[in-house]
Amino acid sequence: MPRTSPKTQPRSADPAIRFDDLTLGYDGHAAIHHLSGELGRGTLTALVGPNGSGKSTLIKGIIGLLKPLGGSFTVSMDQTVAYLPQHSELDRSFPARVKDLVALGLWQRCGLLGRHQPEDRKKVSGALTAVGLDGFGDRPLDTLSGGQLQRARFARVLVQDANLILLDEPFNAVDEKTIRDLIALIQGWRAEGRTVVTVVHDLDLVRSSFPEALLLARRPIAWGPTAETVTPKNMQRARLFQEAWDDDAPWCAPAIRVRPGRAA
Amino acid sequence: MLDLFIAPFTEFAFMQRALAGALLLSLSACPVGVFLMLRRMSLAGDAMSHAILPGAAAGFLIYGLEIVPMTIGGLIAGALVATGAGAVARLTVQKEDASMAAFYLVSLSIGVVMVSLRGSSVDLMHVLFGTVLALNDAALILIGIVTAVTLISIALYWRALVAECLDPLFLRSVSKLGGVVHFLFLGLVVLNLVAGFQALGTLLSVGLMILPAASARFWVNSVFAMCLLAVGIGFAASLSGLLLSYHASLPSGPAIILSAGAAYLLSLLAGPRGLLRPLLPGRHHRTA
Structure with a gap:
């Protein structure tokens, strides 16, 4: 930055x-x-x-x-900055679950090597609930609709907990x-x-x-x-x-x- | 019956070494192949495998069939082509696929010319297609070191490698690792191709990288599971390829890659995400 x-x-x-x-x-x-x-x-x-x-x-x-x-x-x-790129920048065919995408938002906290603690996982599931994707955590990304995917990306912003x-x-x-x-x-x-x-x-x-x-x-x-x-x-x-x-x-x-x- | 599978390895030391080398290569190259495929760079791997040829040939011209100089030469050629193609893509209007193609084609022809300057076509065949049955100690140690470096690097940079494939702009917004990871990864690709060329040859070593990874994609839907499954498929292909080579007197490198190809065909047809599964009767959709 x-x-x-x-x-x-x-x-x-x-x-x-x-x-x-x-x-x-x-x-x-x-x-x-x-x-x-x-x-x-x-x-x-x-x-x-x-x-x-x-x-x-x-x-x-x-x-x-x-x-x-x-x-x-x-x-x-x-x-601290959270950035949501345009929709098209994301590879939707990538073999990942919704919670993997959302957990990317922990990067600023955990970095490259830090372990995801129980409270981090709670943060991820809390964010999913907040965007209305309760129970979607284990769904593969390529099964989401456009709107659901956008909600998941907003959940990642929530997890980033940035002030800008x-x-x-x-x-x-x-x-x-x-x-x-x-x-x-x-x-x-x-x-x-x-x-x-x-x-x-x-x-x-x-x-x-x-x-x-x-x-x-x-x-x-x-x-x-x-x-x-x-x-x-x-x-x-x-x-x-x-x-x-x-x-x-x-x-x-x-x-x-x-x-x-x-x-x- | 069991003899058919075990005897070649208990009786002949060269078969043991070949198996050890092929298994180590699978352990190392297959996870690299998974990321190569997920980054939609499968063919870039193929291009790189051609690109290392002149380096290996230079080592061969000066020192003969020695693993260390050929390896170092291959690494230098691979690094030159990877950074050259990357630099052209960044600095000019040309995209990386075109610059990579240009660089590797020139590199490949330089390599063939260099080998033909001195050697017979037998030498060329060796460099192009390898001889897993003639792995010496130096080669095995080299493969072992490459395997260790690869697995440690992937474990350390796992999160960044995944993020770089999934959402590269996001990674660049939270970390400076994006560019670092890209070049580290290209380095791993070159390293694994070079490790593989003594056993499988420059042209076929990319096969052990890509085919198990591409097969695994039809079965599982997580990166970690794909890596594990790809390594398993690589192990199976190594074993069956060597046995096929032993019993049917086939060249060993192509036999291993053909076995991996058979695994790909099977996965393509029978895997849960393959061609045939949707045609199976009985499975209807759920109501919600």
């Missing part, structure tokens, strides 16, 4: 993550330009934007899977009842004071369940309370972004910045 050294003095009371002119991308092409701002502790933020707007890229950057092309970000030292939770498109290919249950879990995490960032496509869901939103379109369009962020005008601007890479695009000069709480 790259915890880049803070360049600036704390602006607010120690946010969970501070972005400082962060640019992330691939092969020199920026997928997100110049993100600056703070992600407050205990906030529940929806990451919104068209396909290719840099939402997953931002999450991968925070996790440390991508190195910044420019700028930096700082994850507060006391933050990053979820990449957790509601894809999941039915309404499951979405309701997963939203309830997410709101429970927020009530416990955890910081949650979730990539979401369903704007109605964003408006109804996420107090804050960050609207991306290869650059931050708006960031703040959902009602002020996910507006028709902002969405229109987000849709106009250029999806294709332009190989002749000029090299970037520091320009557009967005801070939470106001539109650019």
Whole structure:
């Protein structure tokens, strides 16, 4: 986890993550330009934007899977991170049981070699109960439906017991009842004071369940309370972004910045 | 009757050594094969087995049929091809399957050219197909060391190996071990192929790795059980292959791999996850 050294003095009371002119991308092409701002502790933020707007890229950057092309970000030292990759990253044909998948969440506690203690096993079965998969522990992964598998992956997040939770498109290919249950879990995490960032496509869901939103379109369009962020005008601007890479695009000069709480 | 199975091993020391070597190889290579298959890299194992040829050939050219130099040469060639192919995949637009294919094909042809520079086709046959019946002390010790290193590494890195197959992005989010495990694992593959080539040859040693693992997949549904079953199938194939070779005067390496192939065919047909089970009458579905 790259915890880049803070360049600036704390602006607010120690946010969970501070972005400082962060640019992330691939092969020199920026997928997100110049993100600056703070992600407050205990906030529940929806990451919104068209396909290719840099939402997953931002999450991968925070996790440390991508190195910044420019700028930096700082994850507060006391933050432990749980990351839920997109559905498609998991090999469903792998010969494992549901509880093996969930027990991966013990990694931060037990590491490579630590034995799983009885209380760890209790944690795993408790998490399965919490996501509504009681009795599924011994089922092979390839017998689960898409929704059940997503519940199991949420159980793994529960077991990780992290205070910063990053979820990449957790509601894809999941039915309404499951979405309701997963939203309830997410709101429970927020009530416990955890910081949650979730990539979401369903704007109605964003408006109804996420107090804050960050609207991306290869650059931050708006960031703040959902009602002020996910507006028709902002969405229109987000849709106009250029999806294709332009190989002749000029090299970037520091320009557009967005801070939470106001539109650019 | 029992004589048929036991006499060859009690009467001939070379058969005992062959059996010991083949059993050790099974103990080591079969679990590696399970992970190779689960990572969808079965054919990469085959490519690597070709790739070690020029190294073995260089050892052979300089020192003759000596196990230690040929082994070291094989390890170097295998490491070069694995890291070269991996580096091309990471640094360029090319995917690892294509770069691996390019590297191993060049490597294989260099190896064949090198062997033909000096040896007769008998030498080439030896390097390509091995002679488990001629395992000497040095070879047995080498196989023993490789087995120990492999089993200890797999035991130590078990959790990371499983996580890397099942959910690699997740592993990278909680640990820096992802990349380490990938290269450690490739190292184990090369090590086991090199250990196997004296007995089975460069081309066939991958057979003992993949066939028992692929067979086990039809029977069980947990990684640990697959490893145990694959080792068992490897043991059975070693034993029956050597007996087949002894009684029917077949070359020993291919006889072992053919036995493993028979186990694969049987598993494919009869295993609970195989072809025939769904066709059996009487088993209907439950109501819930």
